Amino acid sequence: MNFEHSQKVKGLLTKLEAFMQEFIYPQERSYHEFVHDPSNLWQEWPKMAELKAAAREQGLWNLFLPKDYGDFSPGLTNLEYAPLAEIMGRTLWASEVFNCSAPDTGNMEVLAKFGSPEQQARWLNPLLAGEIRSAYVMTEPQVASSDATNLELTILPDGDDYVLNGRKWWISGARHPRCKLFLVMGKTLLDNPRHQQHSTIIVPPSTPGVRIERRQTVFGSLNSPGGESELSFENVRVPKSNLILGEGRGFEIAQGRLGPGRIHHCMRSIGQAQRALELMAQRAESRVAFGRKLSEQGSIRQDVARSFCEIEMARLLTLKAADQMDRYGAKVAKDLIAAIKVIAPQMAQTVADRAIQAHGGMGVSDDTPIAEFFTLNRYLRIADGPDEVHMNQLGKQKISACAAEGTR
Template sequence: MNFDYSLKVQALREKLLAFFDEYIYPNETVFHEEVERNRANGNPWVPTEIIEQLKLKAREAGLWNLFLPDSTRGAGLTNLEYAPLCEIMGRVSWAPEVFNCNAPDTGNMETIERYGTEEHKRQWLTPLLEGQIRSAFLMTEPEVASSDATNIQTRIERDGAHYVINGTKWWSSGAGDPRCAVYIVMGKTDPDAPRHAQQSMILVSADTAGITVKRPLTVFGYDDAPHGHMEITLENVRVPASNILLGEGRGFEIAQGRLGPGRIHHCMRLIGVAERALEFMAKRALSRTAFGKTIAQQTVTQERIAEARCMIEQARLLTLKTAYMMDTVGNKGARGEIAMIKVVAPNMACQVLDWAIQVHGGGGVSGDFPLAYAYAHARTLRFADGPDEVHRNAIARLELARYTDPAVASRVERPITRS
């Protein structure tokens, strides 16, 4: 495995870092102030002018759709090449949208690119790639433990040339944006089929009759306007049968194809979150004095800074290995690495952020620094795209499977014992 940056990635990385210095960091406060002005005017669910302005600059700079491997529509980067760029974008929560590299749109675009028909791509993928519309992914439900997706109860029933959808979804991220024009909905087409063949995915226009966006959900008190995480009801929602992706019973297959890249993109961004948290922690520790010496001179702070650096580097290396595996053996072959990094990265980021907040004292939990908001987001990623417990179970099953074959077990190294 060679993790050196290619010349193309080096150039994009330098360009992206310069873009952050010139446009992203100076406008962090501008973004939040604009959202709060919209809130004070009675509607926080309005696209911000600052992001729209920066999108134009990002496109002019050639920093657009970097996530998509298809070189005819995206930058043609591998997962390994995209990793250091995605990490940079993760340093500011709203920055990925500037480059059209934000979740859930990236996962939805990859889903339509991989599993959609040419008509699906014309109707939905092209405007998503152009940044003209937004999208949401509707899988999780409030009435069941959706960590086991076989529990999902939303029905997708065939009725002639249409499917009729009934159910309730929540944590539909991105659905608060008024530009959200399409949902990818997961539901049951055949509850009597084998367990993993009951589910299907279907494209649903957000303006279809029978859809009600009931409310935004908050994350530790944040509503993430204008993006939002919405609870949505679908009551007798009729969509053309041609909107089904791949066909009935293929929902789990699509989910695995979609969630692999989605999971690692979250992890890439979390490395950037943790790097910035460590930067804030070190600068704050050097600038504040307590009990006769700087906080940076306190042994406990030095231990935490050192441990944070170790944890970030370890998580980055596993992220890069996972990206390499996805590129070389595919998402299925890399499923163990994907599960491992999905556990490691959010927990690492939460810990580093917690230490950074501690160094900042009261300021750390305030809105004066980005740490509290970043922690709220990082903590949710221990649930999103599968909770820690599900991924740990998957890792354990893969590990135990190595020992179920006696031939494999005989080759496993055992510690030398001496009498």
């Protein structure tokens, strides 16, 4: 494996890092104060459109789409995009500036890969232009949705329409003022084998019968402007042309969506861990306790050293997963993708915890981004499948593979 960056990627990294220094880091306090002001609830930060325009003008736009997506792609592989995602991850909201934020990235991949020409014209093109946002609607409150075969919302044909009935929750971005489409996964072919029952359909949030039942908090935060919400669908009618790919293809769509997205999540987590490490080291060098700098304390040095080792290991594992996906596809790379989904958020949470400890009371405040890094990565250990699901599947695959090889 050769992880040396190409000249193209080096150029993009230089541009991206300069953009972060000029436009993103200086605005972190402004963004934080706006979205945490109750009077601004569910409103977009006014500077976001301005920053998006600047990013697009500099060619830092839609960098996430792999080159096998043809004209929709800027031509990068997953491996080439990975270090760019890491830099974006250093500020939690930065990826949106470059039109590279979840859940839009996964939804754009679905529409680019599986959408009809009509669906792409109506929904994908505005998403690629950053004009609208979207949500992925999968998890349900009444069933263990880590096993997606449990999903119960129905998407049933009726004349020229499909009719949806059911409940969903933990739907990120549903309240965003620019959210104009939901990609909803539900059950259509009730008598089919359990992995061939579900379908994915486009539902505009304004469709009659779609209702936001309540807002949900994550560690006490509403995460405005998108938030997390519980939704109900009561006799929601959408035209059959809104169905993506075909009846019973929901699992195929979900798997196609999750592979690249997990690499993006992991590289952003690594970016957060890297920044937490840097802030921890800077704090240790500048703070004096009991007559010595913190950086002279053996325990602090061990925390910095361990964090460096863990970040490097997670980064290399994630790059290997990206390289394998580029070479052989997500099916072959699934073991590595499962591994990084477990390792990267755990690592970032641990590094952030050490950085919090080094900062003392300041570490649990909003004076640094470290506390948000900690809570986000704790949440990511549940999102896109909890650790236990990935470990169970990975362990099963490794046992089977090793048993098949036999004793040498």
